[in-house]
Amino acid sequence: MSNTPPDPLPGIGQIVQQYGLRAVKKLGQHFLxxxxxxxxxxxxxxxxxxxxxxxxxxxxxxxxxxxxxIAARVCVIETDPQFLKHLAELGPYFDTQLDIHIGxxxxxxxxxxxxxxxxxVVANLPYNVGTALLVKWLTAKNxxxxxxxxxxxxxxxxxxxxxxxxxxxGRLSILTAAMARAQIIMRVxxxxxxxxxxxxxxxxxxxxxxxxxxxxDLEGLAHITGLAFGQRRKMLRASLKPLAAGLSxxxxxxxxxxxxxxxxxxxxxxxxxxxxxxxxxxxxxxRPPRRGPAFSSKTP
Ligand code: SAM
Numbered sequence: 279m280s281n282t283p284p285d286p287l288p289g290i291g292q293i294v295q296q297y298g299l300r301a302v303k304k305l306g307q308h309f310l311x312x313x314x315x316x317x318x319x320x321x322x323x324x325x326x327x328x329x330x331x332x333x334x335x336x337x338x339x340x341x342x343x344x345x346x347x348i349a350a351r352v353c354v355i356e357t358d359p360q361f362l363k364h365l366a367e368l369g370p371y372f373d374t375q376l377d378i379h380i381g382x383x384x385x386x387x388x389x390x391x392x393x394x395x396x397x398x399v400v401a402n403l404p405y406n407v408g409t410a411l412l413v414k415w416l417t418a419k420n421x422x423x424x425x426x427x428x429x430x431x432x433x434x435x436x437x438x439x440x441x442x443x444x445x446x447x448g449r450l451s452i453l454t455a456a457m458a459r460a461q462i463i464m465r466v467x468x469x470x471x472x473x474x475x476x477x478x479x480x481x482x483x484x485x486x487x488x489x490x491x492x493x494x495d496l497e498g499l500a501h502i503t504g505l506a507f508g509q510r511r512k513m514l515r516a517s518l519k520p521l522a523a524g525l526s527x528x529x530x531x532x533x534x535x536x537x538x539x540x541x542x543x544x545x546x547x548x549x550x551x552x553x554x555x556x557x558x559x560x561x562x563x564x565r566p567p568r569r570g571p572a573f574s575s576k577t578p
Pocket of ligand 1 (some may be wrong): 305306307308309310311334335336337338339340341342355356357358381382383384402403404405407
């Protein structure tokens with residue numbers, strides 16, 4: 279391949295036509311053709327000219343282009359090889375180094391790929407693996423990511439950023455709050471995508487809490503929130519009953535001891551209160567077998 283790019287770089291819609299690219303539904307393929315929109319997303323991500331950035335699912339490259347225009351190095355991971363040829367041809371248009379990996383992003387360890395250098399992630403995530411990827415990054419040991427700027431369906435974005443008492447508040451909000459600060463920075467209508475999905479999307483920007491403020495026992499937190507939100511309408515004294523085996527007192531007394539009303543429902547407890555409960559149970563005895571569901575796009 280020549281290092282001199284042909285001029286000018288065609289629009290994304292043209293690229294899709296020229297390369298005969300097809301949106302595969304089961305891979306969550308909804309493409310962004312509007313480069314103004316993707317430029318805005320990259321601007322809001324705060325990426326600087328010295329940064330290493332990972333993009334998951336570059337597809338036809340609508341988000342990859344503004345990343346290449348700004349960052350020092352862009353590393354993309356795409357599961358669908360139909361995009362490989364065009365992505366490889368994008369490189370010579372930019373001074374930025376572009377590394378392309380083909381495979382399932384869930385199987386890649388970004389800390390290893392970055393060789394333990396700090397990095398950022400910017401992605402228009404496929405809906406089917408978006409939550410699993412976020413949980414993987416949140417629960418990584420001493421992660422090297424400095425920010426995550428991720429497009430989700432709006433409903434998931436609201437679950438990630440919800441505060442206690444808000445309707446979408448649940449396990450994902452609590453796990454996120456234990457590790458990071460998160461806010462919705464942009465809403466994107468379905469009409470911005472080709473083909474359009476059924477729902478509105480939103481971009482969430484996450485930055486990690488200082489290491490000393492990150493909650494260390496995420497497995498314990500996942501367990502207790504799994505029990506509590508698995509039976510969201512029940513009072514905590516009932517939904518947390520399975521914990522009794524690991525306690526030296528009735529569940530109601532243990533909740534009282536932690537200044538929590540046994541009749542409270544899970545959505546009224548702050549993330550800090552759940553962390554306090556998880557810490558308290560981990561110091562009082564062995565944990566009964568894990569009952570809470572694993573995190574998925576349907577996680578309450
Ligand atoms: N970034 C492009 C854009 O904004 O137009 C495409 C975004 S599209 C919502 C999601 C992309 O993720 C698709 O290119 C799809 O092939 C890719 N993808 C789906 N599952 C993946 C996985 N497990 N690992 C890596 N990429 C994946």
